[in-house]
Amino acid sequence: MSTDHGTAADRERALTDEVVAGFGRAAAPRLREVLQSLVRHLHAFTREVRLTEREWETAIEFLTRAGHITDDRRQEFILLSDVLGLSMLTVAVNQPRTPGATEATVLGPFYTDDAPEIPLGGDLARGAKGTPCFVSGQVRSLDGGPVDGALLHVWGADEDGFYDVQYSAGRSAGRGRLRTAPDGSYRFWTVLPTPYPIPHDGPVGDLLTAAGRGPMRPAHLHFKATAPGHRTLVTHLFVAGDPHLADDAVFGVRDSLVVEAERHAAGPAPDGTHPHRPWTSMTFDLVLVPGTDT
Template sequence: MDTRNSSDSIGYYTPDRSAEVVNARMGKAINPRLALLMASLVGHLHGFAREVGLTQDEWDVAIEFLTEVGQMSSPQRQEFILLSDTLGLSMLVDAINNHRPAGATETTVFGPFHIECAPVLEMGSNICLDGKGDPCLFEGHVLSIDGSPIADAHIDVWSDNADGYYDVQQPGIQPKWNNRGVFVTGPDGKYSFKGIRPVPYPVPEDGPVGRMLAAIGRDPYRPAHMHFMIRASGFQKLITHTFFSGDPYLKSDTVFGVKKSLVATLEPAGRRGEWRSAFDFILAPIV
Protein backbone atom coordinates (compact mmCIF):
# COMPACT_ATOMS: atom_id res chain seq x y z
CA MET A 1 0.00 0.00 0.00
CA ASP A 2 1.24 3.47 -0.88
CA THR A 3 1.51 5.34 2.44
CA ARG A 4 2.44 8.63 0.78
CA ASN A 5 0.01 11.50 0.74
CA SER A 6 0.02 14.88 -0.94
CA SER A 7 2.32 17.37 0.80
CA ASP A 8 -0.47 19.93 0.59
CA SER A 9 -2.91 17.70 2.50
CA ILE A 10 -0.37 16.83 5.21
CA GLY A 11 0.57 20.39 6.07
CA TYR A 12 3.66 21.87 7.67
CA TYR A 13 6.38 19.93 9.48
CA THR A 14 5.61 19.29 13.16
CA PRO A 15 7.53 17.09 15.61
CA ASP A 16 4.59 14.78 16.27
CA ARG A 17 3.99 14.16 12.54
CA SER A 18 7.55 14.53 11.28
CA ALA A 19 7.89 11.18 9.52
CA GLU A 20 4.49 11.52 7.89
CA VAL A 21 5.36 14.95 6.52
CA VAL A 22 8.78 13.84 5.24
CA ASN A 23 7.39 10.74 3.53
CA ALA A 24 4.58 12.72 1.90
CA ARG A 25 7.15 14.59 -0.14
CA MET A 26 8.32 11.51 -2.02
CA GLY A 27 7.35 11.48 -5.67
CA LYS A 28 4.60 9.23 -6.97
CA ALA A 29 6.56 7.83 -9.91
CA ILE A 30 9.45 6.30 -8.00
CA ASN A 31 10.27 2.61 -7.60
CA PRO A 32 7.66 1.10 -5.23
CA ARG A 33 10.26 -0.92 -3.32
CA LEU A 34 12.39 2.20 -2.83
CA ALA A 35 9.32 4.07 -1.58
CA LEU A 36 8.60 1.31 0.95
CA LEU A 37 12.21 1.16 2.17
CA MET A 38 12.56 4.91 2.55
CA ALA A 39 9.19 5.37 4.25
CA SER A 40 10.01 2.65 6.78
CA LEU A 41 13.52 3.98 7.36
CA VAL A 42 12.31 7.51 7.96
CA GLY A 43 9.56 6.26 10.26
CA HIS A 44 11.94 4.18 12.39
CA LEU A 45 14.61 6.92 12.55
CA HIS A 46 12.14 9.57 13.63
CA GLY A 47 10.54 7.16 16.10
CA PHE A 48 13.96 6.36 17.58
CA ALA A 49 14.81 10.05 18.01
CA ARG A 50 11.52 10.70 19.81
CA GLU A 51 11.76 7.56 21.96
CA VAL A 52 15.20 8.38 23.36
CA GLY A 53 14.81 12.16 23.35
CA LEU A 54 17.86 12.54 21.11
CA THR A 55 19.88 15.63 21.99
CA GLN A 56 21.66 17.86 19.50
CA ASP A 57 25.04 16.94 21.00
CA GLU A 58 24.26 13.23 20.66
CA TRP A 59 23.20 13.66 17.04
CA ASP A 60 26.38 15.63 16.32
CA VAL A 61 28.44 12.73 17.75
CA ALA A 62 26.49 10.28 15.58
CA ILE A 63 27.12 12.35 12.44
CA GLU A 64 30.81 12.57 13.27
CA PHE A 65 30.93 8.81 13.91
CA LEU A 66 29.31 7.92 10.59
CA THR A 67 31.57 10.39 8.78
CA GLU A 68 34.62 8.68 10.29
CA VAL A 69 33.28 5.26 9.30
CA GLY A 70 33.08 6.44 5.69
CA GLN A 71 36.51 8.06 5.78
CA MET A 72 38.06 4.87 7.19
CA SER A 73 36.59 2.71 4.41
CA SER A 74 38.71 1.78 1.40
CA PRO A 75 39.03 -1.09 -1.10
CA GLN A 76 41.24 -2.81 1.47
CA ARG A 77 39.13 -2.11 4.55
CA GLN A 78 35.37 -1.71 4.70
CA GLU A 79 34.51 -0.05 8.00
CA PHE A 80 30.81 0.09 7.15
CA ILE A 81 30.72 -3.72 6.76
CA LEU A 82 32.48 -3.96 10.11
CA LEU A 83 29.85 -1.69 11.65
CA SER A 84 27.05 -3.77 10.17
CA ASP A 85 28.74 -6.97 11.37
CA THR A 86 29.26 -5.80 14.95
CA LEU A 87 25.67 -4.56 15.24
CA GLY A 88 24.42 -8.01 14.23
CA LEU A 89 22.74 -6.54 11.15
CA SER A 90 24.86 -8.49 8.65
CA MET A 91 23.82 -11.78 10.22
CA LEU A 92 20.16 -10.75 10.21
CA VAL A 93 20.24 -9.77 6.52
CA ASP A 94 22.09 -13.02 5.79
CA ALA A 95 19.40 -15.04 7.61
CA ILE A 96 16.56 -13.24 5.82
CA ASN A 97 18.09 -13.86 2.39
CA ASN A 98 19.63 -17.32 2.74
CA HIS A 99 16.99 -19.86 3.59
CA ARG A 100 18.61 -23.23 2.93
CA PRO A 101 16.95 -26.63 2.57
CA ALA A 102 17.55 -29.18 5.31
CA GLY A 103 21.02 -30.67 5.07
CA ALA A 104 22.64 -27.77 3.22
CA THR A 105 25.60 -26.03 4.85
CA GLU A 106 24.58 -22.86 6.63
CA THR A 107 25.81 -19.43 5.63
CA THR A 108 27.43 -16.78 7.79
CA VAL A 109 28.83 -13.26 7.42
CA PHE A 110 31.06 -12.35 4.50
CA GLY A 111 33.36 -10.10 6.52
CA PRO A 112 35.32 -7.05 5.35
CA PHE A 113 38.59 -8.72 4.27
CA HIS A 114 37.75 -10.73 1.15
CA ILE A 115 39.75 -9.79 -1.95
CA GLU A 116 38.65 -10.67 -5.48
CA CYS A 117 40.95 -12.45 -7.94
CA ALA A 118 42.96 -14.51 -5.46
CA PRO A 119 45.24 -16.93 -7.34
CA VAL A 120 43.88 -20.31 -8.44
CA LEU A 121 46.14 -22.95 -6.90
CA GLU A 122 46.68 -26.65 -7.41
CA MET A 123 44.76 -28.83 -5.01
CA GLY A 124 46.83 -29.49 -1.90
CA SER A 125 48.84 -26.27 -2.17
CA ASN A 126 49.97 -24.28 0.84
CA ILE A 127 48.32 -20.85 1.17
CA CYS A 128 50.58 -19.75 4.04
CA LEU A 129 53.32 -17.57 2.54
CA ASP A 130 54.87 -15.98 5.63
CA GLY A 131 55.96 -19.22 7.31
CA LYS A 132 54.25 -18.36 10.59
CA GLY A 133 51.87 -20.50 12.62
CA ASP A 134 51.12 -24.16 13.18
CA PRO A 135 50.58 -25.99 9.87
CA CYS A 136 47.06 -27.26 9.30
CA LEU A 137 45.57 -29.44 6.56
CA PHE A 138 42.04 -28.52 5.53
CA GLU A 139 40.19 -31.19 3.59
CA GLY A 140 36.78 -32.57 2.78
CA HIS A 141 34.27 -32.70 -0.06
CA VAL A 142 31.83 -30.41 -1.83
CA LEU A 143 28.60 -32.33 -2.22
CA SER A 144 25.00 -31.93 -3.30
CA ILE A 145 22.19 -32.59 -0.86
CA ASP A 146 21.84 -36.15 -2.14
CA GLY A 147 25.53 -36.78 -1.39
CA SER A 148 26.79 -36.61 -4.97
CA PRO A 149 30.21 -34.99 -5.44
CA ILE A 150 30.25 -31.63 -7.20
CA ALA A 151 32.96 -31.14 -9.80
CA ASP A 152 34.33 -27.76 -10.89
CA ALA A 153 33.33 -26.08 -7.63
CA HIS A 154 35.47 -22.99 -7.03
CA ILE A 155 36.48 -22.77 -3.38
CA ASP A 156 37.76 -19.32 -2.42
CA VAL A 157 39.46 -19.43 1.00
CA TRP A 158 41.06 -16.80 3.24
CA SER A 159 42.17 -16.43 6.85
CA ASP A 160 44.27 -14.36 9.21
CA ASN A 161 47.91 -15.17 9.86
CA ALA A 162 49.40 -16.44 13.11
CA ASP A 163 49.51 -12.87 14.47
CA GLY A 164 45.77 -12.44 13.89
CA TYR A 165 45.97 -10.12 10.87
CA TYR A 166 44.84 -10.47 7.26
CA ASP A 167 47.34 -9.62 4.55
CA VAL A 168 45.39 -6.49 3.53
CA GLN A 169 45.78 -5.17 7.07
CA GLN A 170 49.57 -5.37 6.81
CA PRO A 171 50.62 -4.36 3.28
CA GLY A 172 54.38 -4.48 2.99
CA ILE A 173 54.61 -6.72 6.05
CA GLN A 174 52.76 -9.82 4.90
CA PRO A 175 53.26 -11.22 1.39
CA LYS A 176 50.45 -10.43 -1.02
CA TRP A 177 47.84 -13.22 -1.08
CA ASN A 178 49.09 -14.60 2.23
CA ASN A 179 46.61 -17.21 3.50
CA ARG A 180 44.41 -16.87 0.42
CA GLY A 181 43.71 -19.02 -2.59
CA VAL A 182 41.13 -20.56 -4.89
CA PHE A 183 40.83 -24.30 -5.46
CA VAL A 184 38.74 -26.16 -8.04
CA THR A 185 37.30 -29.58 -7.30
CA GLY A 186 37.66 -32.57 -9.58
CA PRO A 187 35.04 -35.26 -10.32
CA ASP A 188 35.28 -36.62 -6.75
CA GLY A 189 34.34 -33.25 -5.25
CA LYS A 190 37.30 -33.47 -2.89
CA TYR A 191 39.26 -30.44 -1.73
CA SER A 192 42.44 -30.13 0.28
CA PHE A 193 44.86 -27.34 1.03
CA LYS A 194 47.44 -26.45 3.61
CA GLY A 195 47.30 -23.35 5.74
CA ILE A 196 47.75 -22.62 9.39
CA ARG A 197 45.69 -23.31 12.44
CA PRO A 198 43.77 -20.00 12.55
CA VAL A 199 43.89 -17.94 15.71
CA PRO A 200 41.27 -15.75 17.41
CA TYR A 201 41.70 -12.06 16.74
CA PRO A 202 40.07 -8.76 17.64
CA VAL A 203 38.31 -6.87 14.89
CA PRO A 204 40.17 -3.64 14.01
CA GLU A 205 40.12 -1.41 17.07
CA ASP A 206 41.93 1.59 15.57
CA GLY A 207 38.84 3.07 13.97
CA PRO A 208 35.39 4.33 14.94
CA VAL A 209 33.85 0.85 15.20
CA GLY A 210 36.59 -0.27 17.59
CA ARG A 211 35.98 2.80 19.74
CA MET A 212 32.25 2.08 19.71
CA LEU A 213 32.80 -1.47 20.98
CA ALA A 214 35.06 -0.21 23.76
CA ALA A 215 32.55 2.47 24.76
CA ILE A 216 29.74 -0.05 25.19
CA GLY A 217 31.89 -2.67 26.91
CA ARG A 218 31.84 -5.21 24.07
CA ASP A 219 34.47 -7.92 23.56
CA PRO A 220 36.11 -7.24 20.16
CA TYR A 221 37.28 -10.82 19.56
CA ARG A 222 36.30 -13.27 16.84
CA PRO A 223 36.88 -17.00 17.36
CA ALA A 224 39.42 -18.68 15.09
CA HIS A 225 37.93 -19.48 11.68
CA MET A 226 38.60 -20.17 8.02
CA HIS A 227 36.57 -18.31 5.41
CA PHE A 228 35.02 -20.18 2.47
CA MET A 229 33.14 -18.91 -0.56
CA ILE A 230 32.05 -21.77 -2.83
CA ARG A 231 30.54 -21.38 -6.28
CA ALA A 232 29.40 -24.15 -8.61
CA SER A 233 27.14 -24.19 -11.65
CA GLY A 234 23.55 -25.03 -10.75
CA PHE A 235 24.03 -24.38 -7.03
CA GLN A 236 23.56 -21.40 -4.74
CA LYS A 237 26.73 -19.56 -3.83
CA LEU A 238 27.82 -20.43 -0.30
CA ILE A 239 29.55 -17.86 1.92
CA THR A 240 30.49 -19.34 5.27
CA HIS A 241 33.25 -20.05 7.81
CA THR A 242 34.40 -23.11 9.66
CA PHE A 243 35.06 -22.62 13.36
CA PHE A 244 36.84 -24.97 15.75
CA SER A 245 35.60 -26.75 18.84
CA GLY A 246 37.10 -25.59 22.12
CA ASP A 247 37.65 -22.00 21.00
CA PRO A 248 37.00 -19.63 23.94
CA TYR A 249 35.15 -17.10 21.77
CA LEU A 250 32.59 -19.37 20.10
CA LYS A 251 29.75 -17.97 22.23
CA SER A 252 30.90 -14.35 22.22
CA ASP A 253 31.83 -13.76 18.56
CA THR A 254 31.69 -9.98 18.18
CA VAL A 255 30.02 -10.27 14.76
CA PHE A 256 27.58 -13.03 15.83
CA GLY A 257 28.73 -15.31 13.00
CA VAL A 258 29.01 -18.66 14.80
CA LYS A 259 26.48 -21.38 14.07
CA LYS A 260 26.69 -24.76 15.77
CA SER A 261 26.67 -26.62 12.46
CA LEU A 262 29.80 -24.75 11.32
CA VAL A 263 32.01 -25.88 14.22
CA ALA A 264 34.51 -28.26 12.59
CA THR A 265 36.88 -30.80 14.01
CA LEU A 266 40.46 -29.74 14.68
CA GLU A 267 42.86 -32.47 15.68
CA PRO A 268 46.61 -33.04 15.90
CA ALA A 269 48.00 -34.74 12.83
CA GLY A 270 51.40 -36.10 11.86
CA ARG A 271 54.38 -34.46 13.44
CA ARG A 272 54.14 -32.36 16.56
CA GLY A 273 52.60 -28.95 15.91
CA GLU A 274 50.66 -30.04 12.83
CA TRP A 275 46.87 -30.05 12.67
CA ARG A 276 44.03 -31.32 10.50
CA SER A 277 40.50 -30.01 10.01
CA ALA A 278 37.94 -31.96 7.98
CA PHE A 279 34.60 -30.52 6.83
CA ASP A 280 32.20 -31.39 4.05
CA PHE A 281 30.23 -28.60 2.36
CA ILE A 282 26.71 -29.36 1.14
CA LEU A 283 25.48 -26.96 -1.54
CA ALA A 284 21.83 -26.07 -2.10
CA PRO A 285 20.55 -26.24 -5.66
CA ILE A 286 19.28 -23.19 -7.50
CA VAL A 287 15.53 -23.51 -7.72
Protein backbone atom coordinates in the same frame (compact mmCIF):
# COMPACT_ATOMS: atom_id res chain seq x y z
CA MET B 1 3.33 21.03 3.89
CA SER B 2 4.16 21.34 7.59
CA THR B 3 1.71 22.61 10.17
CA ASP B 4 2.00 24.13 13.64
CA HIS B 5 -1.39 22.83 14.76
CA GLY B 6 -1.93 20.00 17.27
CA THR B 7 0.22 18.59 20.03
CA ALA B 8 3.96 18.07 19.86
CA ALA B 9 3.35 14.39 19.13
CA ASP B 10 0.95 15.32 16.33
CA ARG B 11 3.54 17.61 14.79
CA GLU B 12 6.22 14.93 15.00
CA ARG B 13 3.98 12.40 13.26
CA ALA B 14 2.98 14.99 10.66
CA LEU B 15 6.64 15.58 9.83
CA THR B 16 7.20 11.85 9.36
CA ASP B 17 4.16 11.64 7.07
CA GLU B 18 5.46 14.58 5.05
CA VAL B 19 8.88 13.00 4.53
CA VAL B 20 7.37 9.60 3.67
CA ALA B 21 5.15 11.28 1.10
CA GLY B 22 8.19 13.06 -0.34
CA PHE B 23 9.86 9.74 -1.10
CA GLY B 24 6.61 8.47 -2.60
CA ARG B 25 7.67 10.13 -5.84
CA ALA B 26 10.53 7.64 -6.36
CA ALA B 27 9.94 5.92 -9.70
CA ALA B 28 11.33 2.50 -8.73
CA PRO B 29 8.81 0.63 -6.52
CA ARG B 30 11.48 -1.18 -4.48
CA LEU B 31 13.45 2.01 -3.86
CA ARG B 32 10.24 3.76 -2.80
CA GLU B 33 9.38 0.91 -0.42
CA VAL B 34 12.85 0.82 1.19
CA LEU B 35 13.20 4.59 1.59
CA GLN B 36 9.73 5.10 3.01
CA SER B 37 10.19 2.26 5.48
CA LEU B 38 13.62 3.59 6.43
CA VAL B 39 12.12 7.01 7.20
CA ARG B 40 9.34 5.51 9.31
CA HIS B 41 11.76 3.42 11.37
CA LEU B 42 14.36 6.17 11.81
CA HIS B 43 11.74 8.65 12.88
CA ALA B 44 10.16 6.11 15.23
CA PHE B 45 13.58 5.42 16.77
CA THR B 46 14.21 9.14 17.24
CA ARG B 47 10.85 9.61 18.96
CA GLU B 48 11.29 6.49 21.11
CA VAL B 49 14.66 7.45 22.60
CA ARG B 50 13.98 11.22 22.40
CA LEU B 51 17.25 11.68 20.55
CA THR B 52 19.01 14.91 21.48
CA GLU B 53 20.59 17.23 18.96
CA ARG B 54 24.01 16.66 20.55
CA GLU B 55 23.56 12.89 20.31
CA TRP B 56 22.71 13.21 16.64
CA GLU B 57 25.77 15.41 16.07
CA THR B 58 27.87 12.73 17.77
CA ALA B 59 26.38 10.10 15.45
CA ILE B 60 27.24 12.24 12.41
CA GLU B 61 30.79 12.65 13.71
CA PHE B 62 31.02 8.87 14.22
CA LEU B 63 29.90 8.15 10.64
CA THR B 64 32.27 10.80 9.31
CA ARG B 65 35.18 9.12 11.14
CA ALA B 66 34.12 5.77 9.70
CA GLY B 67 34.23 7.26 6.21
CA HIS B 68 37.64 8.82 6.73
CA ILE B 69 39.23 5.58 7.96
CA THR B 70 37.74 3.47 5.15
CA ASP B 71 39.95 2.81 2.14
CA ASP B 72 40.60 0.01 -0.36
CA ARG B 73 42.17 -2.13 2.39
CA ARG B 74 39.82 -1.38 5.31
CA GLN B 75 36.02 -1.19 5.32
CA GLU B 76 34.84 0.37 8.57
CA PHE B 77 31.19 0.34 7.52
CA ILE B 78 31.25 -3.44 7.10
CA LEU B 79 32.74 -3.67 10.60
CA LEU B 80 29.93 -1.46 11.88
CA SER B 81 27.32 -3.62 10.18
CA ASP B 82 28.99 -6.71 11.63
CA VAL B 83 29.13 -5.56 15.26
CA LEU B 84 25.53 -4.34 15.14
CA GLY B 85 24.48 -7.81 14.02
CA LEU B 86 23.03 -6.35 10.83
CA SER B 87 25.32 -8.41 8.59
CA MET B 88 24.18 -11.67 10.19
CA LEU B 89 20.54 -10.55 10.14
CA THR B 90 20.83 -9.85 6.42
CA VAL B 91 22.27 -13.35 5.97
CA ALA B 92 19.41 -14.84 8.02
CA VAL B 93 16.78 -12.99 5.97
CA ASN B 94 18.26 -13.87 2.59
CA GLN B 95 19.62 -17.35 3.34
CA PRO B 96 17.31 -18.99 5.87
CA ARG B 97 18.59 -22.30 7.09
CA THR B 98 17.84 -25.19 4.74
CA PRO B 99 17.81 -28.57 6.53
CA GLY B 100 20.83 -30.57 5.44
CA ALA B 101 22.66 -27.62 3.87
CA THR B 102 25.68 -25.81 5.26
CA GLU B 103 24.72 -22.72 7.22
CA ALA B 104 25.77 -19.33 5.92
CA THR B 105 27.53 -16.62 7.88
CA VAL B 106 29.12 -13.21 7.31
CA LEU B 107 31.52 -12.37 4.49
CA GLY B 108 33.60 -10.05 6.67
CA PRO B 109 35.72 -7.08 5.61
CA PHE B 110 38.79 -8.97 4.33
CA TYR B 111 37.45 -10.78 1.25
CA THR B 112 39.10 -10.01 -2.08
CA ASP B 113 38.02 -11.37 -5.45
CA ASP B 114 41.54 -11.56 -6.89
CA ALA B 115 42.97 -14.37 -4.75
CA PRO B 116 45.49 -16.55 -6.62
CA GLU B 117 44.30 -19.92 -7.88
CA ILE B 118 46.09 -22.93 -6.41
CA PRO B 119 46.02 -26.56 -7.53
CA LEU B 120 44.00 -29.12 -5.64
CA GLY B 121 46.12 -30.01 -2.61
CA GLY B 122 48.19 -26.85 -2.93
CA ASP B 123 49.39 -24.46 -0.25
CA LEU B 124 47.41 -21.26 0.08
CA ALA B 125 49.37 -20.14 3.16
CA ARG B 126 52.27 -19.04 0.92
CA GLY B 127 54.37 -17.70 3.76
CA ALA B 128 51.66 -16.85 6.29
CA LYS B 129 52.93 -17.60 9.80
CA GLY B 130 51.38 -20.43 11.80
CA THR B 131 51.08 -24.15 12.39
CA PRO B 132 50.54 -26.02 9.10
CA CYS B 133 46.97 -27.19 8.70
CA PHE B 134 45.66 -29.67 6.13
CA VAL B 135 42.01 -28.96 5.32
CA SER B 136 39.92 -31.38 3.30
CA GLY B 137 36.34 -32.33 2.62
CA GLN B 138 33.72 -32.71 -0.06
CA VAL B 139 31.30 -30.31 -1.71
CA ARG B 140 27.90 -31.90 -2.25
CA SER B 141 24.52 -30.80 -3.47
CA LEU B 142 21.51 -31.05 -1.18
CA ASP B 143 20.55 -34.39 -2.76
CA GLY B 144 23.93 -35.84 -1.74
CA GLY B 145 25.53 -35.78 -5.18
CA PRO B 146 29.10 -34.47 -5.52
CA VAL B 147 29.65 -31.04 -7.06
CA ASP B 148 32.43 -31.25 -9.62
CA GLY B 149 34.38 -28.08 -10.36
CA ALA B 150 32.93 -25.96 -7.57
CA LEU B 151 35.07 -22.86 -7.03
CA LEU B 152 36.18 -22.35 -3.44
CA HIS B 153 37.56 -19.06 -2.21
CA VAL B 154 39.33 -19.59 1.13
CA TRP B 155 40.98 -16.97 3.32
CA GLY B 156 42.15 -16.72 6.91
CA ALA B 157 44.37 -14.86 9.36
CA ASP B 158 47.88 -15.86 10.36
CA GLU B 159 49.02 -16.85 13.86
CA ASP B 160 49.29 -13.17 14.82
CA GLY B 161 45.65 -12.61 13.90
CA PHE B 162 46.26 -10.57 10.76
CA TYR B 163 45.04 -11.02 7.19
CA ASP B 164 47.38 -10.38 4.29
CA VAL B 165 45.58 -7.14 3.37
CA GLN B 166 46.46 -5.76 6.80
CA TYR B 167 50.14 -5.90 5.89
CA SER B 168 51.99 -4.02 3.16
CA ALA B 169 50.27 -3.39 -0.14
CA GLY B 170 50.40 -6.20 -2.67
CA ARG B 171 50.93 -9.05 -0.23
CA SER B 172 48.85 -12.18 -0.80
CA ALA B 173 49.12 -14.97 1.75
CA GLY B 174 46.64 -17.14 3.59
CA ARG B 175 44.11 -16.95 0.78
CA GLY B 176 43.47 -18.70 -2.51
CA ARG B 177 41.02 -20.23 -4.96
CA LEU B 178 40.73 -23.89 -5.90
CA ARG B 179 38.28 -26.19 -7.66
CA THR B 180 36.81 -29.44 -6.47
CA ALA B 181 37.62 -32.79 -8.09
CA PRO B 182 34.99 -34.79 -10.02
CA ASP B 183 33.97 -36.51 -6.79
CA GLY B 184 33.44 -33.10 -5.14
CA SER B 185 36.50 -33.47 -2.92
CA TYR B 186 38.86 -30.67 -2.07
CA ARG B 187 42.07 -30.37 -0.07
CA PHE B 188 44.66 -27.73 0.63
CA TRP B 189 47.30 -26.61 3.12
CA THR B 190 47.02 -23.41 5.11
CA VAL B 191 47.83 -22.38 8.68
CA LEU B 192 45.77 -23.22 11.74
CA PRO B 193 43.35 -20.37 12.45
CA THR B 194 43.77 -18.45 15.70
CA PRO B 195 41.39 -16.04 17.47
CA TYR B 196 41.94 -12.37 16.73
CA PRO B 197 40.38 -8.96 17.37
CA ILE B 198 38.56 -7.16 14.60
CA PRO B 199 40.21 -3.80 13.87
CA HIS B 200 39.33 -1.72 16.92
CA ASP B 201 41.57 1.32 16.57
CA GLY B 202 38.78 3.32 14.91
CA PRO B 203 35.21 4.41 15.59
CA VAL B 204 33.83 0.85 15.67
CA GLY B 205 36.39 -0.05 18.33
CA ASP B 206 35.35 3.01 20.33
CA LEU B 207 31.73 1.89 20.07
CA LEU B 208 32.56 -1.58 21.39
CA THR B 209 34.53 -0.11 24.29
CA ALA B 210 31.70 2.26 25.21
CA ALA B 211 29.25 -0.65 25.12
CA GLY B 212 31.45 -2.86 27.30
CA ARG B 213 31.94 -5.38 24.49
CA GLY B 214 35.12 -7.04 23.29
CA PRO B 215 36.48 -7.10 19.71
CA MET B 216 37.46 -10.79 19.56
CA ARG B 217 36.51 -13.29 16.90
CA PRO B 218 37.01 -17.03 17.47
CA ALA B 219 39.49 -18.86 15.25
CA HIS B 220 38.02 -19.56 11.82
CA LEU B 221 38.60 -19.98 8.10
CA HIS B 222 36.39 -18.23 5.55
CA PHE B 223 34.85 -20.13 2.64
CA LYS B 224 32.98 -18.84 -0.37
CA ALA B 225 31.67 -21.60 -2.63
CA THR B 226 30.15 -21.11 -6.08
CA ALA B 227 28.94 -23.72 -8.56
CA PRO B 228 26.59 -23.64 -11.55
CA GLY B 229 23.02 -24.48 -10.57
CA HIS B 230 23.61 -23.73 -6.90
CA ARG B 231 23.31 -20.72 -4.65
CA THR B 232 26.54 -19.08 -3.54
CA LEU B 233 27.53 -20.08 -0.02
CA VAL B 234 29.55 -17.85 2.29
CA THR B 235 30.46 -19.58 5.51
CA HIS B 236 33.14 -20.19 8.15
CA LEU B 237 34.93 -23.17 9.62
CA PHE B 238 35.31 -22.51 13.37
CA VAL B 239 37.88 -24.30 15.54
CA ALA B 240 36.33 -26.31 18.37
CA GLY B 241 37.37 -25.32 21.87
CA ASP B 242 38.09 -21.69 21.04
CA PRO B 243 37.40 -19.48 24.10
CA HIS B 244 35.54 -16.89 22.01
CA LEU B 245 32.92 -19.13 20.40
CA ALA B 246 30.30 -17.74 22.79
CA ASP B 247 31.18 -14.05 22.38
CA ASP B 248 31.99 -13.56 18.71
CA ALA B 249 32.11 -9.80 18.09
CA VAL B 250 30.11 -10.19 14.87
CA PHE B 251 27.63 -12.89 16.02
CA GLY B 252 28.68 -15.27 13.23
CA VAL B 253 29.15 -18.59 15.09
CA ARG B 254 26.81 -21.48 14.33
CA ASP B 255 27.19 -24.82 16.12
CA SER B 256 27.11 -26.75 12.84
CA LEU B 257 30.22 -24.90 11.65
CA VAL B 258 32.44 -25.82 14.62
CA VAL B 259 35.07 -28.44 13.72
CA GLU B 260 37.79 -30.23 15.69
CA ALA B 261 41.38 -29.47 14.73
CA GLU B 262 43.36 -32.68 15.11
CA ARG B 263 47.01 -32.29 16.11
CA HIS B 264 49.74 -34.46 14.63
CA ALA B 265 53.44 -34.95 15.25
CA ALA B 266 55.90 -34.35 12.43
CA GLY B 267 55.47 -37.13 9.90
CA PRO B 268 53.36 -38.34 6.99
CA ALA B 269 50.25 -36.39 6.03
CA PRO B 270 47.18 -37.64 4.08
CA ASP B 271 48.50 -36.19 0.81
CA GLY B 272 51.77 -38.13 1.00
CA THR B 273 53.88 -35.22 2.17
CA HIS B 274 56.02 -35.40 5.33
CA PRO B 275 55.88 -32.16 7.34
CA HIS B 276 59.03 -31.72 9.41
CA ARG B 277 57.19 -30.09 12.30
CA PRO B 278 53.88 -30.65 14.12
CA TRP B 279 50.82 -30.01 11.98
CA THR B 280 47.04 -30.07 12.25
CA SER B 281 44.13 -31.22 10.14
CA MET B 282 40.45 -30.39 9.78
CA THR B 283 37.68 -31.98 7.74
CA PHE B 284 34.71 -29.90 6.64
CA ASP B 285 32.04 -30.81 4.08
CA LEU B 286 30.04 -28.14 2.25
CA VAL B 287 26.47 -28.83 1.17
CA LEU B 288 25.09 -26.37 -1.39
CA VAL B 289 21.47 -25.46 -2.08
CA PRO B 290 20.32 -25.83 -5.70
CA GLY B 291 19.06 -22.64 -7.31
CA THR B 292 20.29 -19.22 -8.30
CA ASP B 293 21.39 -16.19 -6.30
CA THR B 294 18.77 -13.51 -5.74
